[in-house]
Amino acid sequence: MSQYNVVFVLGGPGAGKGTQCENIVRDYGFVHLSAGDLLREERQRPSSEFGEEIEGHIKNGTIVPVQITCSLLRRAMEESGEKKFLIDGFPRNKDNLDGWNNAMKGVADVRMVLFFNCSEQVCVDRCLNRGKTSGRSDDNLESLKKRIHTYNSSTMPIIDHYRTLSLVQEMNGEKSPDEVYGDVKGALDGLNL
Numbered sequence: 001m002s003q004y005n006v007v008f009v010l011g012g013p014g015a016g017k018g019t020q021c022e023n024i025v026r027d028y029g030f031v032h033l034s035a036g037d038l039l040r041e042e043r044q045r046p047s048s049e050f051g052e053e054i055e056g057h058i059k060n061g062t063i064v065p066v067q068i069t070c071s072l073l074r075r076a077m078e079e080s081g082e083k084k085f086l087i088d089g090f091p092r093n094k095d096n097l098d099g100w101n102n103a104m105k106g107v108a109d110v111r112m113v114l115f116f117n118c119s120e121q122v123c124v125d126r127c128l129n130r131g132k133t134s135g136r137s138d139d140n141l142e143s144l145k146k147r148i149h150t151y152n153s154s155t156m157p158i159i160d161h162y163r164t165l166s167l168v169q170e171m172n173g174e175k176s177p178d179e180v181y182g183d184v185k186g187a188l189d190g191l192n193l
């Protein structure tokens with residue numbers, strides 16, 4: 001038994017990861033760690049040596065090297081003093097997966113992968129809508145096209161990898177937030193955590 005239990009939350013940009021994570025935290029007592037939020041925080045830290053590198057990747061929809069992301073995740077896990085984590089938006093590619101496995105073997109067990117499946121068109125529409133108020137440098141059409149490309153080419157294979165391990169619970173992310181959450185509860189209730 002490892003020290004930590006983890007549920008990964010994956011899906012395209014705008015698939016509903018953050019929204020559903022808020023619901024889960026309220027009802028199931030997980031700590032929510034959004035890899036994207038941790039990277040945006042690190043980017044803002046005046047003394048960070050990685051700020052520019054992170055911003056370059058975020059704007060371009062490419063993926064920050066795993067050493068950076070995994071260290072931020074691990075530190076947040078340690079500092080929380082808790083044991084159950086919802087890790088949102090990670091792992092996004094093979095580099096992320098390998099880095100996580102190397103660093104976290106025997107430390108954290110991945111118990112489930114919640115996958116919000118959502119069509120490209122719905123993802124784009126939601127992010128463009130969010131972009132009106134989010135202030136995010138990547139909620140614009142140009143960045144979105146690149147994010148979706150990265151998602152299709154690099155993240156889908158990771159979801160498929162976890163499918164072969166029978167860890168994926170796939171949700172239709174196009175339903176209303178309440179309906180999706182009903183499905184999420186169905187999946188999480190089967191998990192003894």
Ligand code: UDP
Nearest residue numbers: 013014035036057058061062063064089090
């Ligand atoms: N990102 C990354 N590694 C991660 C998570 C995020 O490099 O593990 C970067 C990547 O450039 C991505 C951006 O952060 O496009 C925004 O990620 P976030 O998860 O916030 O976007 P979402 O999918 O929630 O819209």
Ligand code: MG
Nearest residue numbers: 017018034036
């Ligand atoms: Mg998010």
